[in-house]
Amino acid sequence: MKKISYSLLLASSLAFGQFFEKGKTFTKQDTLKGSNTQFRNFWDVKKYDLSVEPNFEQKSISGNNKISFEIIKDVKNPVFQIDLQQPMKAEKVECSFPIIGNFKRDGDFIFISANKFFKKGEKYTIDVSYSGKPVIAKKAPWDGGWIFTTDEKGNPWMSVADEGIGASVWLPTKDIWSDEPENGIIMKITTPKDLVGVGNGKLINKKTENNKNTFTWEVKNPINAYSIIPSIGKYVNFKDSYTGEKGKLDLDYWVIDYNLEKAKKQFQQVKPMLKAFEYWFGPYPFYEDSYKLVESPHLGMEHQSNIAYGNGYQNGYLGRDLSGSGVGLNWDFIIIHESGHEWFANNITAKDQADMWIHEAFTNYSEVLFTENFMDKKSADIYAQGIQNNIENDVPIIGKYGVRNEGSGDMYAKGASMIHTMRQIINDDAKFRQILRGLNKDFYHQTVTTEQVEKYISEKAGFDFTTIFNQYLRTTDVPVLEYTQKGTELKYRFVHGVKNLNLPIRFGEYTISPSESWQTLKLKNSNPVEFSKNYYIRYKKI
Secondary structure, X not given: OOOOOHHHHHHHXXXXXXXXXXXXXXXXXXXXXXXXOOOOOOEEEEEEEEEEEEEOOOOEEEEEEEEEEEEOOXXXXXXXXXXOOOOOEEEEEEEOOOEOOOOEEEOOEEEEEEOOEEXXXXXXXXXXXXEEOOOEOOOOOOOOEEEEEEOOOOOEEEEEEOOOOOHHHOOOEOOOXXXXXOOOXXXXXXXXXXXXXXOOOEEEEEEEEOOEEEEEEEEOOOOOHHHOOOEXXXXXXXEEEEEEOOEEXXXXXXXXXXXXXXXXXXXXXXXXXXXXXXXXXXXXXXXXXXXXXXXXXXXXXXXXXXXXXXXXXXXXXXXXXXXXXXXXXHOEHHHHHHHHOOOEOOOXXXXXXXXXXXXXXXXXXXXXXXXXXXXXXXXXXXXXXXXXXXXXXXXXXOOOOOOOOOOOHHHOHHHHHHHHXXXXXXOOHHHHHHHHHHHHHHOOOEEXXXXXXXXXXHHHHOOOOHHHHHHHHHOOOOOEEEXXXXXXXXXXXXXXXXXXXXXXXXXXXXXXXXXXXXXXXXXXXXXXXXXOOOOOOEEEEO
C-alpha cells in the first residue's frame, strides 16, 4: 500500500480535527477568544440549558441558551463576555442580576455590564435568545460550521462541526476550553415531524405538537462546549449494553434508516473497543450519559457521548490504512479513534488549544493499544512503526497559548510515537498501564495543562521525561543515533537532540544512554547490532 502523507490528508480528507493555522497574525479578537480575560476569570459555568431549531430551507437556526454560573471571586461592576460568532445574532439577553443599559455587540462577542458587587459563591444566570444563518462548513469536519445537506434519499440531514472554530459559531456560550459546565447540559432539539433530533447524553423526553418534534437530551457530566452537537435527520435507533468496570453501560446507536443493517454489523466493534480501552485507560468516563454513535454527514468527530460516525461502514480510514502497514484495515478507524477521545479529550481536556496534543497524541496511540488487545503485540508494534512515516516535522506540536491556536498536525503521529518511545524507556507495561489509568482517574473530568501531564508521567514512571517532552513537543528535530561498529566495539552518540537529552535505548541485552559525545560499548560478540524501530529516533551508521 502506498504511503499516504499527513500533509495530503490534512489538505483533503483527514478526520482528526480542524485545519492547522500556520503563520497567522493574531489579533485582539483571537485573544478574547482564547484567553481567560478579565471578562471571564471571575465566573464559572455550572450548566447550559439550551434549545435549537434548524430551518433546512433557509439554512438558519434559532434557539436560546440559559447559562447558569457561580462567582469565583469578589468583583464590583464587572463586564461579562458571551461568545456568539457573526453572523449569528443575539435577539434578547436576560440576566438574573442588574445590568447597565443593554448588552453591547463587538465582533464575535456580547458584552454585558453588570451593576452589582458580586461575592464569591453567588449563583446567577444569563439567558440568551439567538437566531441567524450560521457559518456553513465548506468541508466538515476540518473547517467549522453547520452542515445542511441531504441523505441518499433526499431527506434533510443537518449537524455542525465546531472543534476548531468554536461552539459559538452557532451557540451563545462561554467558549473557552478551560471552563466546562460541571453540572452538564439540557438540550432541546426541535425538528419537523418526520425527522429526529439527536443530542449528547440520554434522551429524557420527546413530544410532538404543531407538526414538530422536540427531543430533550440530558448530559449529567461536565462537557466541553465543542462537544455539544445536535444532529437532525431520518434516524432510526437500536440499542445494546456492555458490562464494564462500572457495571452496565448503555450503548445507543442512531443511524440513517437505510443503513440500519450495515450499522448493526459494523458497530459490533464497539464492545471489543470498550474492553480494550477500559483495560488500558480505566472505566469509560461517562456511564451516566451512555456511549453513543450517531451517523453524521461528515467523516467523524469525538463529541462526548455522541460520537459522529461517517466512515461508510467499512474498516480502515475510508477503506485505507493510515499506517501503511495493512494492520489498520482490521478495524474501523472512526469507531476506534473517536471513541478513544472519550478518555483523552472529553474526560481529560486541555485548557488551551495549544495543548491539544494531550487529546490527539494519546488518542492516536489508543489505536496501537486497541490493536494490541484486538490482535497481538507484534501487529501493534508494526502499526506504531508505520505511523512514524506520516510525521512532517514542520512546526512544533505545541501551539501559541491564549489565541485558540493549535500546533502542528504532528500532534497525532509524532505525539503517539513519543508515547511509544516513552513506553520502551519505562520497559514495564504494568507500570505504563497504571500511568494511563492514573491520568484518567486523577484528572477525571478535569481540564489540564501540558505541564501537569508532563509532571504526572515523570513522577509515576520514576523517570525524568523533561528532555523527551522538550524534544518532541517543542522542536522539529529528530534525534539521530550515529554509531560505528568494529568487531565487538560499538561507538555511538546523539546528534540533533536537545541539550542533555535523556533517552536510553535498549537493544538485545544492552542498554545505552547516548549523549552528544562519543561513547564506547564492548559487545559480547561481533554480530552487527540491530536497533529497535519502536523508538522515534533515526539511526545512522558512520
